[in-house]
Amino acid sequence: MTEREAISDIIDAHRHLEGSLLPILHAVQDRFGYLPPNSNRLIADALRVSEADVHGVISFYHYFRQRPPGKHAVSVCRAEACQAQGCRQLEAHIKTRLGIDFHDVTDDGQFSLEPVYCLGNCATGPTVRVNNTIYGRMSAEKVDRLFERLAVDTVRLLS
Amino acid sequence: MIAYYTPSSDKDHGTPAVHSDVLVTVTIDGVDIAVPEGTSVLRAAALAGINIPKLCASDNLEAFGSCRLCAVQVEGRRGTPAACTTPTEQGMKISTQTAKLATLRRNIMELYISDHPLDCLTCPANGDCELQDMAGVVGLREVRYGFDGENHLLEGKDQSNPYFSFDASKCIVCSRCVRACSEVQGTFALTVDGRGFDSKIAPGSSADFMSSECVSCGACVQACPTATLMEKTIIDAGQPDHSIVTTCAYCGVGCSFKAEMKGDQLVRMTPYKKGAANQGHSCVKGRFAFGYATHKDRIRHPMIRDSIEQPWREVSWEEALGFAADKIKGIQQRYGRNSVGGITSSRCTNEETYLVQKLIRAGFGNNNTDTCARVCHSPTGYGLKATMGESAGTQSFDSVMQADVIVVIGANPTDAHPVFGSQLRRRLRQGAQLIVIDPRRIDLLDTPHTAHALHLPLQPGTNVALINALAHVVVTEGLEARDFIAARCADDSYQQWRAFISDPIHAPEHVVDQTSVDPTAVREAARQYALAPNGAIYYGLGVTEHSQGSTMVMGIANLAMATGNIGREGVGVNPLRGQNNVQGSCDMGSFPHELPGYQHVSDDLARRRFEAAWGVELDNEPGLRIPNMFDAALAGHFKGLYVQGEDIAQSDPNTQHVESALRALDCLIVQDIFLNETAKFAHVLLPGSTFLEKNGTFTNAERRINRVRKVMPPLAGLEDWQVTCALSKALGYPMHYEHPSDIMAEIASLTPSFHGVSYEKLEQQGSIQWPCNERSPNGTPVMHTEDFPIGLGRFAITRFVATEERSSRRFPLLLTTGRILSQYNVGAQTRRTKNQQWHEEDLLDIHPSDAQLRGVKDGDWLGIQSRAGQTVLRARITSRIQPGVVYTTFHHPFSGANVITTDNSDWATNCPEYKVTAVQVEKVSQPSLWQQQAQDFDKQQQALKRQRARVSEV
């Protein structure tokens, strides 16, 4: 099945729903990990809205990504408990270390960075999640080591 | 003399008008005012002359309430509600100026300005910026935040659109542009990207405006309160110093514009809010494509030559007119009175058209007058007159806002009548049902935010079979409007028609062999239209330009009468007129058989009135139609032709036939603004004036007479009507007019449907929809409300006769033609503007399956062969058209679309069958022989123009 066909199938499965745009976007992102470039047009045509309409919704929700996520999806908690533990400084450190802002992907495609609001790990903040693993009591040093290890893992896998 | 017309107030009242019979009274700053229930506080205040500061509101957009600058205080309520989103309530007491509000507003402005470049003095919007105005109004004196926080000051500019730029650093994200694109234009090309501080305006996910869905209508530019969206002409020239209201000279919508001037230079065309046809909206042509008026190719001096191989000689007006008059007189002496004729223009004013036919009838002494409407809407005149008694559409554009089912046949309003297209889309968004009868999948079918429409994609050339099938369903399923028919239609004609149309040969299941349209869809469409409270039909050249064009128009009238969809708002039969004044040129007596006001030349009473007024005897026999003129020229007894503002060599079918006819003339007088294709065969070239250079009137598709006002002097010294007067004088038939208003006075006195029309009334009312006479002194928005001009409506028998132009083994495809938004007809004007950037060449649209069959890829050169000729175009593969059909536009002369169209034509009016030509298509490597010859001829004629000897130099 081509990407196009897959998107069309997803649209067909949801288009009967009231307010079907969000469910469709979610389903497409679940399937591909992001919203492939020509999905806007296909969705717009199917729902009889404009391409800009779809784009407006996508850009409103940070959750939707228009580029494939990094190999390692890093989320930093910004909610209250973690803030009390100094997550803001950690956040700044991670941004500098990776050289990207929130909602961005590093040029080598290794890391992407998102904010989250509470990962249910409040007792042991600051909390960082990489892909599906949650790490508590994170510090700048720990983060550096974690990222190094992850990057090396990838290299090892590749070679 | 240039008469300045200062528009009366077109003040922005902040939110749209509300219609309600219930009035509520409120007190604003101590002033009592009664307004329709539902009116916003902002609008009520504006109506009371109280200006509440505002930034995100405008009275052509729904209120949005985002800037909060319009905050007010209401007695007995807490807080400071936004005036734009707060509806008035009976007894409300509102304060718009208090200390609290002043502080609040100043704080808001301070926030805006802290993220805004402080370069007002060098800003292109200086003097026309609402942000600047509001800073002044709220008394902003300092900005405490400084400019070193996070800001947008370094955002880049998007210069991709040729006519306007987008400077994001100046954007205040009021979203007026987004709402204008959605609510006014209906394209939905813009969006707010992101949210919060990061939000910015974006043309969807496209890199820039030019590559987005934007159609460059300019609505967003007009809506923008800052310099963010700005016309490039204003950036270059600065703000205008005065403005004059006039009418667009492109299409039959007839939009009103403020021509904004700096001295005698036109710097901007802004759609005029009080224009009844457009209500402040415009399209890319009228709004931006006016650069042709000052293009270097304009003809600046009269020119003459004895033969078309000679170089032109630039001469004085006097000499050129004397030369022309001598030639015409010489020809008439030698070949007889009927050996000359003329063609009026649907691009010129009513007054000018009237004069040309008068010159022919009274000066030449024959009825050999015809007009370009011959090749577009002549069947409309014939068909509507035969059934309903008047050669015109029945409604105002506004009527569509009350239609429930809208049938669009052979028309493409979003491209060809864009401002009406936007209005139509607005109605569809409100929930009206759309039915499209067209071989192509037109854009209207994909209108954003509307329900699915019904598309009946018929085979080209089978219109009549389809309209009969619709009528058959109406009659056999008992959906007729019996009361309407009994009261308003002639019973004998109805009974005959009913018997005819009930015959099962008209059943959708039977005609599917010809139309290839799904019978259930046909039945569904017929039911929807017949059962709708209000059903309206809009049609275009896809109806008229067929061998059965007139039959189809009558078929449409039959259907409308049978379902009672005539004579009130929201219904009707509406031809969408192509050219700005095609309605007017028909009204003004351009046709060989009709004097002004559709009075037949054989009608003695009418003719005598004209004879008395013109002081000559008039011929009571109809003269030659355009195709007859060509045939007579080739046969050697038609020798002289006066053509005003029409390019018959490019626009008429079977180009090679037309060209040989033109070569056979002894004297061809062309009056035009450019050396057009026809002028290349001319002996006398009289410089024409653009709509900006003259006074007069145009009549749009809703019979609305609009004023055209002179904003700059004619380039060659004379307005077109003055040229015709001078030619007439040289021929020995002097005409005496000081001003076009004198001509209109004469028209009004001789034409019953114009009796009440005068320039005075036009100044008072802004525009007038004819008939305007004793019966309806202010004009007639909806026709046939009480009865038809012929008393009872007459059903016509509309037998389907398949065109001879059928696909065959040799020519297996059917070619149909159309036009696009950015170019206008033969393109003489739009090709000389930056609109070129949207459509540099005509392409041949071909369905993927037909392309595959022939091994054609996108962009391949394709030879297109019909029995009339051959041309070459590049291929564009698209499934907008059906298999078996190919499609092209005709905006570029060397495309030669009309080299392949044949001389088949409508049986009643000779309107050419542009919309169906059987062709074969194959891959080729070079332009056709005709294209090569045409380009050589063009080079030769351009050289002859360059070599012209100047009066001043000899």
Ligand code: SF4
């Ligand atoms: S120019 Fe017209 S179509 Fe283009 S973005 Fe502006 S409003 Fe929309």
Ligand code: SF4
């Ligand atoms: S571009 Fe103009 S109209 Fe659009 S949001 Fe910015 S300031 Fe408002």
Ligand code: SF4
């Ligand atoms: S819609 Fe027609 S009349 Fe209006 S601006 Fe466009 S071309 Fe001119």
Ligand code: FES
């Ligand atoms: S606040 Fe960070 S995990 Fe709950």
Ligand code: FES
């Ligand atoms: S004008 Fe009312 S909120 Fe902007």
